[in-house]
Amino acid sequence: MESDGILIYGELTSEYNVKTVVKQILTKACSLKEKLENCSIKVCLIGNRRHYDELINELGVYGADEVIITNDDRLENYDKNYYPEIFYQIAQKYRPQIILLGSTAQGKEIAAYCASKFNTGLTADCTNLDIAENNRLLSTRPTFGGQLTADILCKTLPQMATVQENIFKDKRIEHNAFARFEWINIDEIERKIEITDIIKKISEKKDITTSDIVISGGLGACKDNGFELINKFAQKINAAVSGSREAFEKGYITKAQQVGQTGKTISPKLYIAVGISGANQHIAGIKNSGKIIAINKDENAPIFKYADYGLKGDLFKILDELIRQYNTEKEEKQ
Amino acid sequence: MNIVVFIKQVPDTDDVKWTENNNIDRTNTESILNPADRQALETALNLKQRYGAFVSAVSMGPYKSLEILKEAIALGVDDALLLSDSKFIGSDTCATSKVLAACIKEKFLNTNLILFGQSALDGETAQTGPSTAVRLSFPFINNVCEIKEINENNIIVISENESEKITYKVKLPAVLCINNSVYGYSIPKIEGYIRAHDYNYKIYNISELRLKEEETGVKGSPTYVSKVYKHNEYRNCRFINTDELLNKIKEVY
Ligand SMILES: Cc1cc2nc3c(=O)[nH]c(=O)nc-3n(C[C@H](O)[C@H](O)[C@H](O)COP(=O)(O)OP(=O)(O)OC[C@H]3O[C@@H](n4cnc5c(N)ncnc54)[C@H](O)[C@@H]3O)c2cc1C
Ligand SMILES: Nc1ncnc2c1ncn2[C@@H]1O[C@H](COP(=O)(O)O)[C@@H](O)[C@H]1O
Numbered sequence: 001m002e003s004d005g006i007l008i009y010g011e012l013t014s015e016y017n018v019k020t021v022v023k024q025i026l027t028k029a030c031s032l033k034e035k036l037e038n039c040s041i042k043v044c045l046i047g048n049r050r051h052y053d054e055l056i057n058e059l060g061v062y063g064a065d066e067v068i069i070t071n072d073d074r075l076e077n078y079d080k081n082y083y084p085e086i087f088y089q090i091a092q093k094y095r096p097q098i099i100l101l102g103s104t105a106q107g108k109e110i111a112a113y114c115a116s117k118f119n120t121g122l123t124a125d126c127t128n129l130d131i132a133e134n135n136r137l138l139s140t141r142p143t144f145g146g147q148l149t150a151d152i153l154c155k156t157l158p159q160m161a162t163v164q165e166n167i168f169k170d171k172r173i174e175h176n177a178f179a180r181f182e183w184i185n186i187d188e189i190e191r192k193i194e195i196t197d198i199i200k201k202i203s204e205k206k207d208i209t210t211s212d213i214v215i216s217g218g219l220g221a222c223k224d225n226g227f228e229l230i231n232k233f234a235q236k237i238n239a240a241v242s243g244s245r246e247a248f249e250k251g252y253i254t255k256a257q258q259v260g261q262t263g264k265t266i267s268p269k270l271y272i273a274v275g276i277s278g279a280n281q282h283i284a285g286i287k288n289s290g291k292i293i294a295i296n297k298d299e300n301a302p303i304f305k306y307a308d309y310g311l312k313g314d315l316f317k318i319l320d321e322l323i324r325q326y327n328t329e330k331e332e333k334q
Numbered sequence: 335m336n337i338v339v340f341i342k343q344v345p346d347t348d349d350v351k352w353t354e355n356n357n358i359d360r361t362n363t364e365s366i367l368n369p370a371d372r373q374a375l376e377t378a379l380n381l382k383q384r385y386g387a388f389v390s391a392v393s394m395g396p397y398k399s400l401e402i403l404k405e406a407i408a409l410g411v412d413d414a415l416l417l418s419d420s421k422f423i424g425s426d427t428c429a430t431s432k433v434l435a436a437c438i439k440e441k442f443l444n445t446n447l448i449l450f451g452q453s454a455l456d457g458e459t460a461q462t463g464p465s466t467a468v469r470l471s472f473p474f475i476n477n478v479c480e481i482k483e484i485n486e487n488n489i490i491v492i493s494e495n496e497s498e499k500i501t502y503k504v505k506l507p508a509v510l511c512i513n514n515s516v517y518g519y520s521i522p523k524i525e526g527y528i529r530a531h532d533y534n535y536k537i538y539n540i541s542e543l544r545l546k547e548e549e550t551g552v553k554g555s556p557t558y559v560s561k562v563y564k565h566n567e568y569r570n571c572r573f574i575n576t577d578e579l580l581n582k583i584k585e586v587y
Contacts, residue, residue: 080473105495109476112464121428121556124459138560144456147350148562156556192473192508196490197501212586237583256496269586272579287567293579294571307571311579321576329580 006032007096007158009087010043010059010067011106014077018058020209021102023170025163026062028129029100030173033063035131036097040065043177044090046083048076052179060177062170067179068094078106081191084113089184091118096158098137100129103162111162121154123161127284137161146261146280166209166265166288203256211240214268216259216286219246220275220296220315227252229319230274236326242266244276260285275315278303295319335387335484337378337447340434340462341371341406343399344455367402370451376517377481377510378449379410385484388412390442394422394433400535407530408522415441415536417543424552431465433550436543438470446506447489452477452513460511467509474509475502480516 006029011019026041033039043064045055048071056067070086087110091099099114101107103125115122123139127149132138137159143150154160208214217230227247234241243253245260259266261281267288274295276282283306286292294307295315304310311318346366351359378389391406393399394417403414417437425433438445448470450463460476467474475493482490482501489508493500522530540550548554574582 080475105476108460109464112461113468115428115461116431116465116468119428119556121426122459122461123557124461132560143562144345144347144350147347148564150559151561152557153560154557192505193475194503195500196503199499201497201499203497213583238587254496270582283567291582292569293574293582304571305568308569309574309579309582310571311576312573318576322579325576325580 004038005040005042005094005096006098006100007091007094008041008043008064008099009101009107009110010045010055011102011104012045012047012055016047016049016055018055018062019102019104019165020170021104021107021163021165022059023062024165024168025100025102026059026064027171028163028168030063030171032098032129032131032137036135039097042066042068042094042096044068044070044087046070046075046086048073056177056179060175061172063173063175064177065175067177068182069179070182070184072184080109080193081189084110085189086184088114088117090182091158093182097135099158099160101160101162103164107162111160115160118156118158118160120156120158120160121152123152123154126161126163127167129161129163142261142280142284146284164265166267169267201256203254205254205257206234206240208240208242208257208259208266208268209264212269213237213239213272214242214259214266214270214289215239215272215274216242216244216276217247217252217274218244218276218282219250222247222250222252222275224316226275226315226319229316229323233319233323233326236323239272240268244279244282273303273307274319276303277301278306335381335385335447336442336445337381337387337389337449338438338442338445339371339374339378339389339391339406339411339449340466341375341391341393341402341451342368342454343393343395343402344368347455365398365401366455367405368451368454370453370512371402372451372519373515373517374449374451374512375406375409375411376520377478377512377515378447379520380515380517381447381481381484382410390415392417392434392437394418394425394430394437397537403535404530404533405522407533408526409520410522410526413536414533415538417538419539419550421540421547421551424555425550426555426557427459427461427465428556429550429554431462431469432554433543433545434462434466435469436545437538438466440543441538447484448472448507448509450509450511452511463509463511470507470509472507472509473504474511475504476511477513478510478515479513481510 128140261284269290271289294303346364351362390413453460480492
């Protein structure tokens with residue numbers, strides 16, 4: 001059978017909403033579709049839900065042509081034994097040219113499973129996707145610890161890629177998706193993996209992936225009251241706090257707050273880097289930010305090359321000054 | 335219990351040297367044991383201590399990779415072997431996982447547990463472990479940080495992501511990809527170094543793994559790199575004062 005179109009894994013949140021990364025992939029898929037002939041965008045939803053209408057609408061708004069739904073009582077929650085195999089069976093049936101998934105825990109697992117079953121290539125954690133000659137998918141990803149960028153092509157079909165959240169921007173379009181229900185027989189799968197316990201880590205911290213302003217501390221702030229000042233200022237201006245890997249390793253931030261290649265990718269309207277040198281692996285996580293401001297005492301710190309605005313000087317003095325000025329302005333207003 | 339740990343030698347990406355043409359200077363960039371693979375070795379050695387086990391370290395790569403196999407022997411693994419063949423050169427994750435799966439099928443029929451690092455510094459695809467597992471039809475768990483318990487049939491492990499800590503009970507044989515393990519860093523003893531120095535490292539080539547030429551290396555790799563470049567994300571930095579910084583914040587809201 002001829003293979004056609006783009007298939008996307010429609011990952012849902014635990015509240016059964018479409019994950020942000022799926023919307024972002026859909027928007028990217030729309031631009032790929034323009035460059036391919038007769039290409040349709042399909043999203044595969046796996047689960048056990050009674051009401052799909054909203055989800056189908058939502059996926060349509062972001063550009064899905066078709067939503068393929070597999071429904072089964074056993075599929076209430078993500079299950080490592082079933083989900084990868086079901087997605088693989090759907091992919092086998094529809095023979096897409098391109099398969100895209102989020103680089104989430106689920107997405108990565110399903111992607112590795114399908115790629116091996118298909119004996120095809122998989123490019124993980126892409127930072128860009130495009131169509132090259134002969135309608136081939138061109139996947140771009142960082143390599144060598146983020147120091148280089150590689151363009152990767154795949155000789156076989158389907159061509160598979162995973163994408164981290166917030167690499168692409170999502171965009172709503174006027175579009176209606178068509179729904180298709182599929183019944184997949186999954187009786188024969190042996191359950192080799194069982195969950196015996198889940199501990200949710202609770203975080204009261206403001207989410208760095210959704211905040212308009214993010215202030216980030218690096219090793220320079222990992223002494224005295226550096227992070228105290230950062231947190232204080234962040235609270236005043238309603239910003240989220242993140243940090244470099246150094247800050248994570250020194251225990252000043254949680255893993256969920258780490259920005260960069262092995263942390264989160266973020267694209268706030270304003271990113272303020274305080275005492276961060278600007279290593280490639282760090283820049284990888286922030287380069288899509290609107291404006292970047294760097295505060296550093298070393299005028300040769302690489303971070304200044306990646307920044308729109310810079311403040312050269314001691315971060316402790318600068319933060320003190322910022323907080324003081326902010327307070328004065330507030331008082332004057334009252 | 336038999337445990338296999340797959341380890342890889344990688345360039346130290348913290349210490350990359352560049353040539354004049356902006357290429358990576360591979361001859362002067364240090365090579366190291368991939369950090370996550372070190373964690374996988376520590377996990378295996380911890381299991382050996384707790385339950386008794388025969389631990390084998392396996393690497394696929396050029397003869398230079400014997401350096402990390404020596405390190406593994408010095409740390410206390412029981413056996414170490416290298417999968418090396420000019421026909422393996424250029425293998426992507428797909429082709430690599432075929433070689434590693436063939437190694438298990440041909441040489442480690444009685445393996446109970448296979449450990450990988452979560453990801454390699456140079457590639458960072460984090461796919462080799464899961465792909466190998468799928469080829470062997472073994473279950474796999476990513477991001478493992480701790481092993482609670484193991485018996486003849488099952489292993490109980492903790493996998494940690496940023497929002498949850500999940501405990502899984504997994505049927506053996508199984509594949510685990512080890513992230514930051516809780517087992518720390520052990521330091522080799524003198525006897526370890528002596529054993530590593532005198533050890534007779536086995537080396538297997540493509541025919542000993544009963545693989546066909548077209549299954550591995552460049553031929554067996556579906557993906558290929560069409561271009562590599564150093565990116566330039568530079569912006570034009572203008573120096574400002576704290577007043578202006580506060581104004582930039584106001585512009586956002
Ligand atoms: C595979 C791999 C993955 C990685 N992933 C990540 C990642 O996801 N995220 C990440 O951040 N890093 C990552 N790293 C690490 C990265 O290479 C850098 O080591 C790290 O980003 C450096 O953190 P830093 O800028 O906080 O510290 P440093 O590089 O030590 O910089 C500290 C800066 O603070 C400045 N400073 C010190 N004191 C003051 C002061 N009083 N006032 C003003 N400025 C001051 C200094 O001038 C310096 O520029 C990774 C590395 C590898 C190899
Ligand atoms: N050539 C190799 N030889 C042995 N193990 C490997 C090799 N390549 C990858 N691995 C294993 O697979 C893990 C993940 O690698 P990667 O998928 O490249 O991120 C590594 O941490 C190693 O445990």
